[in-house]
Amino acid sequence: MTGPLTAFAVPSPLLRALASTEPSAEGTRLIGDIRRSKRLVLLRGVLDAAPGPRSGEAADHWALLEEAERHDPEAVRDVLHYPATGVWAEETLRRLHAPYGPQPDLGHLGALAVAAALRSGITFKATLRPANGRLVLPTLGLLHPPRPGPLALTERSWDPDDPATLPLHALPGGRTALDDLDPYRACAAARPAPVRAARRLTPKGHKRWDTQWTGALTLLERYDTARAGEVTGLLRSVVPLAGGSRSHGATLPAAPGSVLARNQAPPALAATLVHEVQHGKLTALADVLTLHTADRTPRHWAPWRTDPRPLEGLLHGAYAHLALAGYWQRAALYGARGAWARHARIRAQVAAVLPALRNHPELTFAGREFTDAMAAAERSMDELPPPGDQHAVARRAVDRARRAWYEQHPELAPYAQG
Template sequence: APPAAGRRGTPAPHAARPGPYAAAGNTVWVQGTDGVLTVSGAGIAPAVLRPDGHGGWRSEDPRWRPVHALADGPVRILLDDADPYRAVDDEARQHGLFAFGTLTAGQRERWRATWRAALPLLTLTGQRPLVDAGLLSCVIPMTRPPGAARRAEGAAHSSGTRREAFGAVLASAPSGPATLAATLVHELHHAKLSAVSDLTPLHTAGSPRRYWAPWRPDARPFDGLLQGAYAHLALADYWQRVALAPVDAELRDLAWAEHARCREQVGAILPTLSGSRQLTSAGRVLLAELVALHTRMKGTPPPARYLARAAAYVETARLTWRRQHTR
């Protein structure tokens, strides 16, 4: 089965348990007749698979483990905790992030319940098309960041996408529906911009120059800066829409704080992007839209205390980065 996040391809709908099928150098044959698949190998008893009625496969063979669905419907979204190559990322491992192990039935149900509760928020904020358009086909559970505290909405979490695995989002267990919806908005905008830039070059930057990005402690290439601005501005828009919606006071407080932070972060690096001579004509069209959205959001500002905290956060990040990278 092709890996969901290890190379380009369709996320795996099933996987064999470790054992004979996973042995190094072992060849496996798959034969199909009348809607039934038979998986066999040299010296290995065959396993018979039948459609499960939801786009996957089931088997009575204990060696076979299906990949469960996060959501069934016109587009089946997988919750992949089985593919051994689902999260091949050396950079993530350096930061202590790994694919989560096999989910228990209870953990799978918590993911599904959070997903169901997140869909109304995606609809409310105008982001439901991100899912309905087929940008998402697979969610890969990841471990939480080292030292992340467990608390309510807004708890620290990890997430990511891979350019070579369009449709797959890697994410640690969300603390609540609003956080899961925000994660999807963030990561699917990364995926969308990656797809656009594959079709239409947005810049010509190829030098080793690195830039300050308020959302990262490390120096970023120009492409990473543009990607981050695009995804964080989408987050700022999402959180502003949540804050303006009829939600409870706790969620509104989180939404205004997150909106202000993301908006200030993007505003801090828009001049760098706008002043670049490395943008193509398509890149300038994109950047003009980002500037326009950033300006429109200022028309409905959060309470002043949120902006003050966000400005202080961004300035602290700037000073910390300068101390680390301008010696």
């Protein structure tokens, strides 16, 4: 876990606050700053690596972006830092540096520039080449050209009321988009199996998502206002998962600010959002701070998975589940049905893997401080325990599951406590 961005300092109090998973204005600001800095580095890398004649075309697109930024910096920033743009930038940079394989999609930089120009309101002219009879303009939507071939675009080319355009669907109550259009919303090379983005939804599908999203945000506001603010503050897009997906949700490291999620009932969706936002936070933190030096060998038990996990995966899982345990504890205090049982089970799972995390020999100093703060956050839940013996029952169930797992994986027993 090596951080490539060295300009950021993470003081100990802020590191411990982030480790607790509890939202804070300072933590949210840091995560946003890290994401923006990394995105600019990626985009600059794409521009510098563009070969031959393409470099001139890319430079023209970049010049249009700069002109738009002079008129409306916020609009351009939103386009450049849109989650799917990160997937495109990483994939394009990888292809530019690969001697063989698919060609990079440098034309997408033009789509970014045109989207930025349209949103900034400047007068411009640009020519782009639609793919398969469609042109996606990030943060705006989809444009169906009237005829094949290169498409001349001006400031009048986008009209949300024109039948030739399909605007990106905005979820109620904020700036989060339901993205079922952008070709890079879940790039095949970047997504973890078995995650697969849904095809474009019908209006009925959008309406169903509006209902579930509104319900999930209502529950978050009711039970945990701070986490509701964190979700809406850090999420720019939600990508619907295809039917049949085994996962309730997923986060792509290349698409910070986005969550892939199944359409699900509001209580489940609220929990998925809380869980996935933590993955995004920890991914950003890892870009500036080395928490461990372990390799990717899967050797650790995680009670929320059946397969062995590398230290990185165990840390991510424990961090996301720690947030879930806190969320369900608060929901239980407000009388949410079944919340105490969920809290007790998830907290017991986190508590069971914390020793392996904290004792791991390849943690850095920052990693030890981080996992120690996670453990402190887990212990603090004792202040508001579930009624009866639910916590003890949950711990016994997790212990049984751990023994059964190690009976199936005896070769991994030495890694049980780090």
